[in-house]
Amino acid sequence: MPTVLFLTSFAEAWNDREIDGPMMHMADECVFISSGAGRSKGVDAVRTGFASDGTVIEEKGCDNFTFQDGKIFVKDTYLK
Numbered sequence: 001m002p003t004v005l006f007l008t009s010f011a012e013a014w015n016d017r018e019i020d021g022p023m024m025h026m027a028d029e030c031v032f033i034s035s036g037a038g039r040s041k042g043v044d045a046v047r048t049g050f051a052s053d054g055t056v057i058e059e060k061g062c063d064n065f066t067f068q069d070g071k072i073f074v075k076d077t078y079l080k
Helices: 004-016 043-050
Strands: 026-034 038-041 061-068 071-079
Touching: 026 043, 026 061, 038 043
Parallel strands: 026 071
Antiparallel strands: 026 038, 061 071
């Protein structure tokens, strides 16, 4: 089970908006489920799903994670 330090590191990397940071925390066969953009499976598809054009979007929501081998296997995002 990932530690608080791992999750804090992921959150900080996500907030830095540099794609390599969050991807270091993802499992090789990861899945990203976005309530607004659908489902991405696999490192390349998730990387594309995470990538943005630099526009900062502030939303209220929560992430549910499933872990595999100490990394994030599924990041399932719910928006309010």
